[in-house]
Amino acid sequence: MKETHIKSYSAAELKANHGHSRTDLKKVDAMTDEELEQIIAEDEDERDLQPDWTRVKLVFVEPKRSIHLRL
Helix, strand or coil: CCCCCCCCCCHHHHHHHHCCCCCCHHHHHHCCHHHHHHHHHHCCCCCCCCCCHHHCCCCCCCCCCCCCCCC
16 A cells, blocks of 8 residues: 555634644844845755746636525
8 A cells, every 4th residue: 555644623623723823023123135035046946846826817706696585
């Protein structure tokens, strides 16, 4: 059987353990654009990422419609 690396969490566990961001936004706000670019360049997951913005589509979500049933 192939080994999987999937971890399951209950809603209560997610709320208790992962409900808050661990990003230090004050530290990020204090960085210059050059510092941020350097950090991104050093990140293996982001290093060779080149998004193709020429094929982007703007998608508007349709608003929910009210449906009334009389029983």
